[in-house]
Amino acid sequence: xxxxxxxxxxxxxxxxxxxxxxxxxxxxxxxxxxxxxxxxxxxxxxxxxxxxxxxxxxxxxxxxxxxxxxxxxxxxxxxxxxxxxxxxxxxxxxxxxxxxxxxxxxxxxxxxxxxxxxxxxxxxxxxxxxxxxxxxxxxxxxxxxxxxxxxxxxxxxxxxxxxxxxxxxxxxxxxxxxxxxxxxxxxxxxxxxxxxxxxxxxxxxxxxxxxxxxxxxxxxxxxxxxxxxxxxxxxxxxxxxxxxxxxxxxxxxxxxxxxxxxxxxxxxxxxxxxxxxxxxxxxxxxxxxxxxxxxxxxxxxxxxxxxxxxxxxxxxxxxxx
Amino acid sequence: xxxxxxxxxxxxxxxxxxxxxxxxxxxxxxxxxxxxxxxxxxxxxxxxxxxxxxxxxxxxxxxxxxxxxxxxxxxxxxxxxxxxxxxxxxxxxxxxxxxxxxxxxxxxxxxxxxxxxxxxxxxxxxxxxxxxxxxxxxxxxxxxxxxxxxxxxxxxxxxxxxxxxxxxxxxxxxxxxxxxxxxxxxxxxxxxxxxxxxxxxxxxxxxxxxxxxxxxxxxxxxxxxxxxxxxxxxxxxxxxxxxxxxxxxxxxxxxxxxxxxxxxxxxxxxxxxxxxxxxxxxxxxxxxxxxxxxxxxxxxxxxxxxxxxxxxxxxxxxxxxxxxxxxxxxxxxxxxxxxxxxxxxxxxxxxxxxxxxxxxxxxxxxxxxxxxxxxxxxxxxxxxxxxxxxxxxxxxxxxxxxxxxxxxxxxxxxxxxxxxxxxxxxxxxxxxxxxxxxxxxxxxxxxxxxxxxxxxxxxxxxxxxxxxxxxxxxxxxxxxxxxxxxxxxxxxxxxxxxxxxxxxxxxxxxxxxxxxxxxxxxxxxxxxxxxxxxxxxxxxxxxxxxxxxxxxxxxxxxxxxxx
Numbered sequence: 004x005x006x007x008x009x010x011x012x013x014x015x016x017x018x019x020x021x022x023x024x025x026x027x028x029x030x031x032x033x034x035x036x037x038x039x040x041x042x043x044x045x046x047x048x049x050x051x052x053x054x055x056x057x058x059x060x061x062x063x064x065x066x067x068x069x070x071x072x073x074x075x076x077x078x079x080x081x082x083x084x085x086x087x088x089x090x091x092x093x094x095x096x097x098x099x100x101x102x103x104x105x106x107x108x109x110x111x112x113x114x115x116x117x118x119x120x121x122x123x124x125x126x127x128x129x130x131x132x133x134x135x136x137x138x139x140x141x142x143x144x145x146x147x148x149x150x151x152x153x154x155x156x157x158x159x160x161x162x163x164x165x166x167x168x169x170x171x172x173x174x175x176x177x178x179x180x181x182x183x184x185x186x187x188x189x190x191x192x193x194x195x196x197x198x199x200x201x202x203x204x205x206x207x208x209x210x211x212x213x214x215x216x217x218x219x220x221x222x223x224x225x226x227x228x229x230x231x232x233x234x235x236x237x238x239x240x241x242x243x244x245x246x247x248x249x250x251x252x253x254x255x256x257x258x259x260x261x262x263x264x265x266x267x268x269x270x271x272x273x274x275x276x277x278x279x280x281x282x283x284x285x286x287x288x289x290x291x292x293x294x295x296x297x298x299x300x301x302x303x304x305x306x307x308x309x310x311x312x313x314x315x316x317x318x319x320x321x322x323x324x
Numbered sequence: 325x326x327x328x329x330x331x332x333x334x335x336x337x338x339x340x341x342x343x344x345x346x347x348x349x350x351x352x353x354x355x356x357x358x359x360x361x362x363x364x365x366x367x368x369x370x371x372x373x374x375x376x377x378x379x380x381x382x383x384x385x386x387x388x389x390x391x392x393x394x395x396x397x398x399x400x401x402x403x404x405x406x407x408x409x410x411x412x413x414x415x416x417x418x419x420x421x422x423x424x425x426x427x428x429x430x431x432x433x434x435x436x437x438x439x440x441x442x443x444x445x446x447x448x449x450x451x452x453x454x455x456x457x458x459x460x461x462x463x464x465x466x467x468x469x470x471x472x473x474x475x476x477x478x479x480x481x482x483x484x485x486x487x488x489x490x491x492x493x494x495x496x497x498x499x500x501x502x503x504x505x506x507x508x509x510x511x512x513x514x515x516x517x518x519x520x521x522x523x524x525x526x527x528x529x530x531x532x533x534x535x536x537x538x539x540x541x542x543x544x545x546x547x548x549x550x551x552x553x554x555x556x557x558x559x560x561x562x563x564x565x566x567x568x569x570x571x572x573x574x575x576x577x578x579x580x581x582x583x584x585x586x587x588x589x590x591x592x593x594x595x596x597x598x599x600x601x602x603x604x605x606x607x608x609x610x611x612x613x614x615x616x617x618x619x620x621x622x623x624x625x626x627x628x629x630x631x632x633x634x635x636x637x638x639x640x641x642x643x644x645x646x647x648x649x650x651x652x653x654x655x656x657x658x659x660x661x662x663x664x665x666x667x668x669x670x671x672x673x674x675x676x677x678x679x680x681x682x683x684x685x686x687x688x689x690x691x692x693x694x695x696x697x698x699x700x701x702x703x704x705x706x707x708x709x710x711x712x713x714x715x716x717x718x719x720x721x722x723x724x725x726x727x728x729x730x731x732x733x734x735x736x737x738x739x740x741x742x743x744x745x746x747x748x749x750x751x752x753x754x755x756x757x758x759x760x761x762x763x764x765x766x767x768x769x770x771x772x773x774x775x776x777x778x779x780x781x782x783x784x785x786x787x788x789x790x791x792x793x794x795x796x797x798x799x800x801x802x803x804x805x806x807x808x809x810x811x812x813x814x815x816x817x818x819x820x821x822x823x824x825x826x827x828x829x830x831x832x833x834x835x836x837x838x839x840x841x842x843x844x845x846x847x848x849x850x851x852x853x854x855x856x857x858x859x860x861x862x863x864x865x866x867x868x869x870x871x872x873x874x875x876x877x878x879x880x881x882x883x884x885x886x887x
Contacts, residue, residue: 128717128718129713134710148838152835155838156831204850204854207834207835207854210831211832212828214828214831215824219824243798245798254787258784260729260730261729261733264728264729265780266725266726269722276784
C-alpha cells in the first residue's frame with residue numbers, strides 16, 4: 004500500500020519562528036517589488052484602454068510588429084505581446100478619452116495597410132475596450148469583493164470554531180493573497196479581472212486547506228486534553244499532512260494542465276491559482292496553525308502578569324473546543 | 325439497515341438518471357456535425373430550438389459575440405435622477421426593440437445599476453453594424469436648408485471670427501494643408517470666384533494667404549439660380565470640423581442656423597472627393613415622432629439604389645403637407661443624428677405623408693436605418709463605456725483547449741487515485757466522473773451559461789473534488805490503523821470527515837458567492853460552476869461513495885478493504 008507521511012511527526016511548531024521569518028521576508032519582498040515598480044501593473048480592465056488580439060496564419064515576430072506600430076501615428080505607445088501561440092499576439096493601447104470605441108478598428112485598418120504585413124494574413128479574434136471610468140470602478144469593486152469575502156469567512160469561522168481560529172485563518176489567507184499579488188509584481192505580470200477571480204478562488208482554496216487542519220486541531224483538543232497546546236496543534240498538522248499534500252498535488256496537477264494548455268486568457272488565471280495553491284499549502288501548515296500557538300502563548304503570557312493569573316486556573320484547560 | 329441502503333441507492337439512481345437526462349441534449353447538440361445541425365434547423369425549427377434550449381448555453385467568450393456596456397451621455401446636458409432613470413428605461417425598450425428586429429438569437433439586454441445598459445449579442449459577425457444599431461440615437465429631423473446670400477453671409481461671419489482669433493486653428497490630424505488654388509473644374513469653383521461672379525454685396529475677399537480661413541476651404545456647386553452646394557474636399561474635412569467646433573470662430577454666426585455635413589461624399593470630374601456642408605435652420609419643421617413606419621427597399625427608378633421609405637402618422641402627414649406647401653422651391657433637409665441624409669428641393673405641396681431617404685452605402689445600411697427609425701429615437705445619446713468582442717474561432721479554440729486540459733487533468737488525477745487507494749480510488753473516480761456529469765447537467769437544467777473561466781472552474785473542481793474522498797480515505801486508513809473493523813472504520817471515517825468537508829467547502833462557497841456578486845459575465849460563469857461543483861461533489865464524493873462502501877460491507881466476506 005502506497006502511503007505518504009505514514010505516522011509523520013515533524014516538529015512543525017518548533018519551526019514556526021523560522022517560518023514567520025520567511026513569510027515576513029517574503030511579504031517585505033512583495034512590498035518592495037510593488038514599490039520599486041511604482042505600483043501594480045493593471046490590465047486595461049482597470050486602467051481603461053483598448054486591446055486587440057490578432058491571430059496570424061503563420062508565426063509572427065513581435066519585434067517586427069512593434070516596428071510597424073511604432074511608425075504609425077498615435078500607435079507608438081502601444082504594447083505588443085505574444086499571447087499563447089507563436090501566431091497570436093495581443094496589442095494594448097492607452098486611448099485618448101472618447102476614442103476607445105474605434106481604436107481597435109483603427110489599429111486593424113492601419114496594420115492591414117502597412118507594407119510589412121502585406122503578405123501576412125491575420126484575423127482579429129478579440130477586441131476589448133474599457134472606458135477609464137468603468138476601469139476605476141472595477142478596481143474598487145475588486146478590492147471590495149476580496150475584502151467582503153475575507154470578512155464573511157472570518158465571521159463564518161468565528162462562529163463555527165472560535166474567534167481566534169477565524170482571525171488566524173484570515174491572517175493566513177491575507178498572507179496568501181499578498182504573496183500571490185507580490186508574485187505577479189515580481190515577474191511583472193498584469194493584474195486583470197480574471198486574475199482577481201483567481202485571487203478570490205485562492206481565498207476559498209487556501210481556507211479550505213487551513214480549515215481541514217483547524218478541524219483536526221479542534222478534534223484533537225478534545226481527545227488530547229492533557230497534552231500541551233503546541234503538541235496538539237503539531238499532531239493535528241501531522242495527521243492531516245498526507246491529505247494536505249495529496250489534495251494540493253491533485254489540484255496542482257490539473258492547474259498545471261490549465262497553465263500550459265489552457266490558452267492565453269486562462270494562462271494568467273491558472274498562474275494565479277498555481278502560485279496560490281503552493282502558498283496556500285505552505286500557509287496552512289506554517290502560518291495558520293502556528294498562529295494559534297502564538298496566540299495561545301501570548302494570552303498565557305499576558306495572563307501571568309494580570310491579576311487574573313492569581314486564580315489557580317490552569318491555562319491549558321481554557322482551550323475549549 | 326438494508327432498507328436504508330435501498331433508499332440510498334434509489335437516490336443515487338434518480339440522480340444518475342436526472343444527470344443523464346439533462347446532459348443528453350448537450351451531448352447531442354454539440355457533438356452534431358455542423359451540416360446535420362443546419363439540416364435540423366431547416367427541417368424542424370421548433371425541434372432545433374428545443375434541443376438548443378435544453379443544451380448547456382455557451383458564454384460569449386466561447387461562442388463568439390459582442391458585449392457592450394452603454395451609459396447615458398451626460399456631457400451635453402445634465403439629468404436629474406428621475407430623468408436619468410426614465411431615459412435609461414426608455415432606451416432599454418428601444419434597444420430591445422431594435423435588436424429584436426435585427427434578428428439576433430438570444431440577445432441579452434439588461435439594465436445594470438441606475439444608468440447603464442448591458443447588451444450581449446451572441447454570434448455577431450459585423451461589429452460596427454451591431455454597434456451602430458444599438459448606439460445610434462436615430463434622432464430624425466426635417467430642417468430647412470439656408471440658401472444663397474444667407475450662406476455667404478454666414479461664411480463671412482466665420483471668416484471674421486477666425487480673423488479675430490489669436491492663434492491659427494490647427495487641423496486635428498495631419499490632414500493636408502488646405503489647397504486653395506487647385507480643384508477648379510467645370511462644376512466647382514472657389515468661393516472667391518463665386519463671390520466675384522456674384523459681385524453684388526460681396527465683402528472684399530481677404531487675401532487668400534490666411535491659412536485657416538473658412539472660405540478658402542470651400543468650393544461651390546451651382547445647383548439652381550440662387551442655390552449652390554458648399555463642398556469641402558475630403559482632406560480638409562477635419563480642419564473644417566475643428567473650425568466649426570471653435571467657439572471664437574463661430575462667435576459671429578447667427579445661432580438660428582447650424583452647419584451640418586452630408587452623409588456621403590462624392591467624387592467630381594477633377595478626381596477629387598468632396599463632402600457637402602449645409603447651413604440649416606436649427607428649428608426643425610418636424611421630427612421623427614411624425615414617422616409611423618419605415619421600410620427599406622430599392623428605388624423604383626434607379627434599381628440599384630437602396631432607399632428607406634417613411635410613412636407618416638395622420639398628424640405627421642398633415643404637418644408635412646403644410647410644411648411642404650409653405651416652402652415650395654426650398655430645400656428640406658432630412659437630418660438623421662445631425663447628418664444631412666438628403667436635401668431634396670420641394671417642388672410642390674406633398675400630401676399623403678410619404679417621404680423617402682436615399683444615400684446609403686448598401687441595402688444593409690438602409691435596413692438598419694429603417695429598423696432604428698421604426699423602433700424610435702433614443703431619448704438621449706448613449707456612450708459605449710465597455711466593449712468586448714470575441715471571434716467565433718477563438719471561442720471554439722478555447723473550448724478545444726479546455727477540453728484537452730481537462731481530460732488530461734482528469735486522467736492524471738484518476739490514475740493517482742487508483743495507484744494510491746486501489747479499489748477505493750476506483751470508487752472515488754466513478755464519483756468524480758459522476759460529479760462532472762452532474763455539474764454539466766445542472767448547468768443545462770438551470771439554463772446557466774458555461775464561460776471560459778467556467779471551464780477552468782470545472783477543471784479545478786476535478787482537482788478539488790477528490791479532496792473529499794482523500795479526507796475520508798485518509799481517515800479510514802487511520803481508523804484501520806487503530807485496529808477497527810472495516811465496517812467501523814468506514815463509518816467513523818465518513819462521519820468524522822463529513823464535518824471537515826462541510827466546513828471547508830462552505831468557505832469556498834462563500835468565496836464563490838462573493839465572486840458571483842462582483843463578477844461580470846465570464847466570471848459569474850466561473851462562480852456558478854464552482855458553487856454547483858462544491859454542492860455536487862459533496863453529494864458524489866460523500867453520499868455516493870459511502871453508499872457503495874456500505875453495500876460492499878453488507879457482505880460477510882468484507883474483512884479487508886482495498887484502500
